Amino acid sequence: MSLEDDANLLEDVRERAPYDAADLLETMPAEDGVRVLESLNPMVAQQVLHEMTDEHRCAIIAAAPIEKARQWMRNREYPEDSVGWLMEPPVAVFRPSMTVGGTIEALRKLTKRAFITYGYVTDDSNRLIGVLVFRDLMLGKPEALLSEVMYSNIFALRPEMELTEAMKQTVNRHLPVYPVCDEEGHLIGLVRGQNLFEARAIEISAQAGTMMGVNDEERLSTPVLHSLRFRHPWLQVNLVTAFLAAGVVGYFEHTLERIVILAAFLPVLAGQSGNTGCQALAVALRGMTLGDLKDGDERRLVLKEGTLGLLNGLLVGITAGLGMFLYAHMQGNPAAIMLGTVVLLSMVMSCVVSGICGALIPLALRKLGADPATASSIFLTTATDVVSMGVFLGLATALV
Template structure:
């Protein structure tokens, strides 16, 4: 607002009312135009500065948002990296388990010298030999039954193999759960019940086939006890697979609780347990049921 008046005493009043400049009469047209031009330039500069301030504020907000996004993405990348490293570590642990289960230490590689490999492996073979004596003692206890029913020797390795495989399946799942952290505290009983049920069902299905095989072999040898022998094989298969499934889940859990590496020691104790159970059940049932 530009005030033009012939009364100079109104100058202060006009400025207080919001005027930006004051011209007294009589006035010069060139002076008026110059003042108007200056006021317009100031106004335009003010509007431009205000718009620039808004634009700058918006840019600052965008930069802050981008910075927050970059920070979140950085955290996400770090989290994904940690997950990949953890997954790779678990994969390595799982890849080393098969060797550890038969007495091959995790530190042994293809380039390991044979002297060190011998020192790492041989103690486990000695332990395995001692446990194998326990299974041999069971067979020796039923020597009279074996002499009377020589046909049972054909099915001893069959039962031992099936029981060992059943226990090894349960052992593999348990070790995998321990390595991956899936086996949380309190879930151990549910795992044992599941593996026991699977052992029972698999033992029954496999036992039917094995019992049929025993009946066929005993019939070709003209044995009158063929039906009872097949029943013995069937019951022994169910019992051995049932107990082997339980052992496959329980043995690594016990070793872990005792502070031992379940991947390294489980296989030896599991093999001993399955051999004793399978052979003991077959020969024990035959001693009682087959006269």
């Protein structure tokens, strides 16, 4: 395969979801698959390998360089959303008793087959004890030992660490590569800073679609039938939940027949309460994604969003209530003042409930072990529509 063909294949794979990329690579020689996977973000490569059949995965691993094959197999031992899935094999590993001159000669050969940023010094048990910076090697005396020029103040990641935590710990360090060590300090891999933040960006970019029931594996190139299979079940769920809101409106049909003017303000209430809930949902999901929401902060989050719902509902409710009063007064309705009051009270109550729901829904999904973003907008919309319409029509029935 030519370099141009390799580039086109790589671009094609990058535009596909992991399962789709796996299907494509399974139709090609294992050697081509290895070259593509080596060029991908390590986490994406691991996801593609995970989607392959056992037979083709074994063929890919057998065709890969021994260091890369071992690393791919080791990475599969860790959770998907972890540093372990991003690890690359450490190549420039030396012993502290080696000299600067001997290390430089070894690096001349190693750099011909691997991109090396730092050297790593380990003891006889492969425990990481130092990091080598090329500048210090070049300026060091040839006969000096690596133990004399290495940095012993080491920062290392753990393979089971979540990407969010790893990103927080590395965001102010700005290192191009981070060593990964196990509990005993053994060097088991490397993670490039670019790959770490790229993987996190991919995950965050998928969140908006997940909130609406769009599978996080769907891409622009995903076939129509696959997209239909991903999306349609959630639309059926949304339809069922919409029936709940329709049922609420139907229950108060006699009120709407008696006071037709109420129908004009149903979308206003649903829209405002829905926006309030979406704001709370966005803040909650952002806090979870960035790791700002710690254990024990849930109560504070719910109280904050409920308070904001109360204040926003009050301010918006005054404007909406005034609009209802003027509209009803122009229609010659004798209950214009009471209708304006109903809109005000309904807006306040709806915004309070929607703010609380916007915080509680992702918390509840996380508690159940599900992705907090999974179709959260669908559940939130149902809750806000049912509450806003139910409160509005209920108060109108009781007070007007």
